[in-house]
Amino acid sequence: MERIPILQMGNFLLVTIQVDMHDQLALTLQDDLSERISRTSARGVLIDISALDMVDSFIGRMIGTISGLSKIMDAQTVLVGMQPAVAITLVELGLTLPGVSTALNVERGMKLLQDRVREQ
Amino acid sequence: MAALQTTTLNAMKTNQAQLLADWAHGLETSGATRNIKELDLKQQTSEFLQLIIAGLENGNSQNVAAPGWDEIRQFLEKLSHSRALLGQDSQQTASFIFALKGPLFALLQNHYQDDPALLAEQLWEASELLDALGMHTIRTFQKSREAVIKRQQEELLELSTPVVKLWDGVLALPMIGTLDSQRTQVVMESLLQRIVDTGSEIAIIDITGVPTVDTLVAQHLLKTVTAIRLMGADCIISGVRPQIAQTIVHLGLDLQGVVTKANLADALKLALTRLGITVSKAD
Amino acid sequence: MTVRSIGSQPIQIEQDVVLARQMARKLAQECGMRLIDLTKLVTAVSELARNTMVYGGGGDMDWQILDEDARTGLRLVFRDEGPGIPDIKLAMTDGWTSGSGLGLGLTGAKRLVEEFELDTEPGKGTRITITRWT
Numbered sequence: 001m002e003r004i005p006i007l008q009m010g011n012f013l014l015v016t017i018q019v020d021m022h023d024q025l026a027l028t029l030q031d032d033l034s035e036r037i038s039r040t041s042a043r044g045v046l047i048d049i050s051a052l053d054m055v056d057s058f059i060g061r062m063i064g065t066i067s068g069l070s071k072i073m074d075a076q077t078v079l080v081g082m083q084p085a086v087a088i089t090l091v092e093l094g095l096t097l098p099g100v101s102t103a104l105n106v107e108r109g110m111k112l113l114q115d116r117v118r119e120q
Numbered sequence: 121m122a123a124l125q126t127t128t129l130n131a132m133k134t135n136q137a138q139l140l141a142d143w144a145h146g147l148e149t150s151g152a153t154r155n156i157k158e159l160d161l162k163q164q165t166s167e168f169l170q171l172i173i174a175g176l177e178n179g180n181s182q183n184v185a186a187p188g189w190d191e192i193r194q195f196l197e198k199l200s201h202s203r204a205l206l207g208q209d210s211q212q213t214a215s216f217i218f219a220l221k222g223p224l225f226a227l228l229q230n231h232y233q234d235d236p237a238l239l240a241e242q243l244w245e246a247s248e249l250l251d252a253l254g255m256h257t258i259r260t261f262q263k264s265r266e267a268v269i270k271r272q273q274e275e276l277l278e279l280s281t282p283v284v285k286l287w288d289g290v291l292a293l294p295m296i297g298t299l300d301s302q303r304t305q306v307v308m309e310s311l312l313q314r315i316v317d318t319g320s321e322i323a324i325i326d327i328t329g330v331p332t333v334d335t336l337v338a339q340h341l342l343k344t345v346t347a348i349r350l351m352g353a354d355c356i357i358s359g360v361r362p363q364i365a366q367t368i369v370h371l372g373l374d375l376q377g378v379v380t381k382a383n384l385a386d387a388l389k390l391a392l393t394r395l396g397i398t399v400s401k402a403d
Numbered sequence: 404m405t406v407r408s409i410g411s412q413p414i415q416i417e418q419d420v421v422l423a424r425q426m427a428r429k430l431a432q433e434c435g436m437r438l439i440d441l442t443k444l445v446t447a448v449s450e451l452a453r454n455t456m457v458y459g460g461g462g463d464m465d466w467q468i469l470d471e472d473a474r475t476g477l478r479l480v481f482r483d484e485g486p487g488i489p490d491i492k493l494a495m496t497d498g499w500t501s502g503s504g505l506g507l508g509l510t511g512a513k514r515l516v517e518e519f520e521l522d523t524e525p526g527k528g529t530r531i532t533i534t535r536w537t
Contacts, residue, residue, distance in 0.1 A: 020424065022417045023453070054424065054442060056449040057507040080352055084312035085442035087347035093446060093511035094497055102352035104319055109352070267473035309439055 004029045006036050012044040012113055013037065013075075014106075018051040026062045034069050044113035045070050048106055050081025060095040067100045076116045077101065080109035124245045125238075129176050131231045132169075132224070140165055142223035150215050155206050164199060164216075171195055172253075184252045196253065197260045204264035213261045217254040221247065274306075281307040283314045290391045291320045292384065296329035301336045308344040315353050322391040323348055326384045328359030338373050345378050354394070356380070358387035407468040407475075414452050414481070415461040423452040423464050427479065430466055434475040436537050444477065444535045447512040451481045451531055454508050459483025459529055469534075476536040478518075484528040491521060 002025060007014040013036055015029065033045065047063065049055065055063075067077040080103045082090075090096070101116075103109035132139065143165055171192040178188045185193075196217075203213040224246055232239035281303070286292045293311050315323055325341065327333075333341070341357065348355040358381040360368075368375060381387040392399060412426050413419060427448040431441040448464070455462045462483030469476040488494045497510045509531075513519040518534035 020421050022421045024417055053428075054445050054449065056446050056453075057511060058449075058453065079350075082351045083442075084309065084316060084347070084351065085439045087312065087350040088309065088343070088439055089442045089446045089515065090350060091343045091346045092443060092514050093450075094507050094514070095511070096346050097350060102350055104315070104321065104352040108321070263473050270473060 002028075003032065006032060008036075008040060008042070011042060011117065012046060012110070013040070013042045014046045014048070016048040016051070020054075021059060023058055026059055030062050030066055030069075033066055034073070037070055037073050037075050042075050043117045045075055045077045046106065046109045046113060047077065047079050048081050048109075049079065049086075050083065050105070052086065053083065055082070055086050055090055057093060057095055060090060060093075060097060063100060064097055067097075076113055078103050078109040078112050080104065080106055124176055124249065125242060128228065128231070128242050128246070129173065131227060132173060132176075135227055136166075136169060136173075139220075139223050139227060140169060142226070143169075143220050146219040146222050147216065150219055151212070155208065168192070168195065168199075168217075168220075172249075184249070184256060192253065193256060196257045200257050200261035201264040204261055204268060210258050210261050210265075214254050214258050217250055217257055221250055224250070281310065283311050285318065285320070286324070286388055287392065287395075287397070289320050289395055290322045290324065290388065291315060291318065292324040292326060292388075294326045294329065294384070297331075299330055299333060299337045301340060304337050304340040308340060308347075311344070312347060312351065315348065315351060320353060322354045322356065322394060324356045324358055324384065324387045324391060326358045326387070327364065328361070328383065330359075330361075330364070333364050333367055335371050335373075338368055338371060342373060342375070342378065349377075354379070356387045356390060358382070358384045404469055404471040407470055409465070409467045411466070412464045413461075414455045414464055414483075417456065420449060420452040420456060424449050426464070426466070427477070430468060430477050431535070434468060434477050434537055436477070436535065440535060440537070443515040444533075447515040447533055447535075448479060450508040450512040451479075451533070454531075455481045455483045455529075459485035461485075462528075471536075474536050476534050478532065478534040480530060480532045482528065482530040487525040487527055487529055488521075488523040489525050491523065495521075 004015060004017060004019070004021075004025065006029075007016075013033065015033065017029075019025070021029075036042065037045065045066065047066065052059075063079055067079075070077045078101045079097070082102065101112065103112050140162075144161065147161065147165075175184075175189045175192050183189075199216065200213050203216075225243060228239060228242050228246060232242060281293070281295070284292050284294070291311065291314055293307065295307065311323060311325070314320070325344070327341075345355045345357070356379045360380050360382075379390070381390060412423050414423055424445050428441065428445050431444050436444065452464060455464070459481075460483060462481065462485070465480040465482070467478045467480075469478055493499055494509055495513070497507065500508075509521075512531075512533065516533040516535045518532070520532040521529070522531070523529040
């Protein structure tokens with residue numbers, strides 16, 4: 001079955017979404033990630049969506065769910081690389097992803113995750 | 121009303137060369153050929169004449185909106201579009217067609233000199249036809265011009281709203297003048313793009329130079345702040361005048377989570393603190 | 404207003420939602436739409452195509468490229484022969500959903516386009532027309 005790869009970098013899990021996802025693929029990613037967090041005791045999840053040219057309410061909900069799930073499992077989630085047009089559209093759509101941390105790019109996101117984990 | 125007669129059509133066909141020569145001469149004297157290459161003009165006039173003859177052959181001359189005139193209408197649309205781009209005015213563009221009247225009338229006069237009644241009728245028909253085509257040209261010319269103006273307005277909008285870099289990682293957008301919803305939108309979009317391009321973590325929107333905001337503009341501002349956060353950067357709004365603060369409170373807009381500062385200097389100070397930068401006087 | 408070109412895209416399975424998005428993107432590019440407007444339109448298409456598939460039991464997306472004065476527009480019609488929407492007012496409320504979504508599909512899509520028309524009859528189906536101009 002088609003899957004989005006999850007990379008492990010030390011304490012963190014890195015997901016780069018590069019394909020135009022259909023709904024099932026998004027749900028699979030959500031399941032895979034929660035399973036990986038629990039198996040690896042990861043402390044942080046970085047989701048890179050810089051290659052996505054559209055985020056609709058379904059993908060938005062998936063991101064919110066992943067963020068919520070990981071929080072319960074003691075991991076931080078940072079969403080990075082959202083394109084301006086995508087951000088404007090999401091706001092217009094009424095989806096502001098409250099509670100989801102964001103960063104401009106992977107590098108900054110990594111730094112944010114490290115700071116957060118250190119703080120704890 | 122009678123249509124253009126087959127004899128008229130035939131006369132036009134047999135005297136094409138003469139018509140073209142006289143027409144070209146007429147165009148030149150009217151000044152409608154300015155900026156246009158002679159070769160292009162020659163091609164355009166002969167193509168138009170061909171098309172008008174073809175149009176008369178398969179359609180009636182009283183309704184240029186009929187399908188039989190599709191080709192000639194498309195030709196005129198292309199023509200007026202190119203004229204608009206060359207910077208010609210509507211008069212010059214329309215003269216292209218009206219200058220054909222003289223040579224055509226002369227031809228008809230010559231052809232029907234024995235039958236004044238028929239001559240008058242055919243002149244009237246030819247005149248009506250050319251007027252209708254001329255009107256169509258002006259209409260499409262107007263449209264092309266409007267498109268040009270629209271594009272220029274958009275370019276101006278972008279020019280009138282510079283996003284400046286205040287520090288490494290800090291962008292500022294000084295907004296001046298009355299904000300309408302369209303301008304706010306364009307400005308905000310360019311700010312968001314610059315954030316990505318420069319990798320800036322903090323954006324300051326300074327509204328010191330904005331006299332008033334309405335609901336729509338205030339909402340746009342708030343949406344922009346949210347969009348900037350989604351992209352992973354922070355936004356500070358500075359220079360909120362008392363009247364604008366009152367408007368925002370009065371409108372019941374929720375500024376929760378939006379950082380505001382009295383002026384641009386304070387906003388920059390906060391931005392630098394957040395970036396861990398200290399600025400001090402050199403002794 | 405003149406129609407430049409027309410076509411249709413079936414929406415039956417999940418993959419078709421992706422295809423509908425890609426088709427809308429390609430058409431919007433053809434119209435010369437700005438990136439922001441294009442993104443808004445494609446997102447609206449995603450919401451509506453998903454509704455057609457999930458709630459309408461599958462259907463079609465018909466498209467038209469329109470020319471009017473100096474502007475070009477893309478008009479999309481999502482139609483299904485599903486159960487229809489019994490309470491339009493309720494369906495057009497932010498946050499309300501009959502399924503498991505966020506309830507932003509219809510209302511969100513409406514905010515993302517310039518023209519939005521909803522035509523539905525319980526038991527007969529639903530037809531949503533959206534248009535975005537350049």
